[in-house]
Amino acid sequence: MADNTSMLNDLIETSKDGENGFRSAAEDAKSAELKATFLRRAEDCAKGASELQQLVSRMGGKPEQGGSVAGAMHRGWMDLKAKVAHRDDLAILEECERGEDVAKAKYRKALDASLPDDVRAVVQRQYDGVVSNHDAVRDLRDRYRLTKG
Numbered sequence: 001m002a003d004n005t006s007m008l009n010d011l012i013e014t015s016k017d018g019e020n021g022f023r024s025a026a027e028d029a030k031s032a033e034l035k036a037t038f039l040r041r042a043e044d045c046a047k048g049a050s051e052l053q054q055l056v057s058r059m060g061g062k063p064e065q066g067g068s069v070a071g072a073m074h075r076g077w078m079d080l081k082a083k084v085a086h087r088d089d090l091a092i093l094e095e096c097e098r099g100e101d102v103a104k105a106k107y108r109k110a111l112d113a114s115l116p117d118d119v120r121a122v123v124q125r126q127y128d129g130v131v132s133n134h135d136a137v138r139d140l141r142d143r144y145r146l147t148k149g
Contacts, residue, residue: 004119005061007110008052011123012064014106015049018042021099025092034089037140038096041133048126055119090148093141100134 019042026038053063107127115123 004115005056005059007113008056009061009064010106011110012049012052012056014103015045015052018099018103019045019049021096025096028087028092029089031089034092034140044129044133048129051122055122090141090144093137093144097134097137097141100130100137103130104134
């Protein structure tokens with residue numbers, strides 16, 4: 001059980017990292033379409049984190065409240081990059097896609113573990129959402145590449 005709460009806490013950190021990353025992307029994006037998309041994704045991540053926090057509490061664990069150190073460093077890198085270089089919407093989309101790649105890998109790892117059926121159902125549903133988010137960001141990125149080229 002402790003292993004499961006630890007794994008879920010890792011997913012909470014991942015979700016919080018995604019929320020913070022998408023909010024940062026929304027602030028930096030020039031396109032109104034991207035701003036709205038990133039804010040919706042941030043909300044999805046926040047809801048996912050909240051749902052996982054409830055599961056951890058129900059399992060008797062102490063739920064994570066924030067993002068990871070790696071996520072904070074990544075956001076710090078994004079902030080630094082924004083200060084030293086002009087970030088266009090394509091660069092922001094590429095950064096978001098990298099973040100979603102990390103999230104997919106973490107959820108995949110969780111699904112490979114032995115989880116109770118009710119927990120697995122939540123993690124699977126959230127993983128499906130992460131994959132959908134990733135694919136939507138990738139498709140936007142591809143569209144922005146075409147318009148830039």
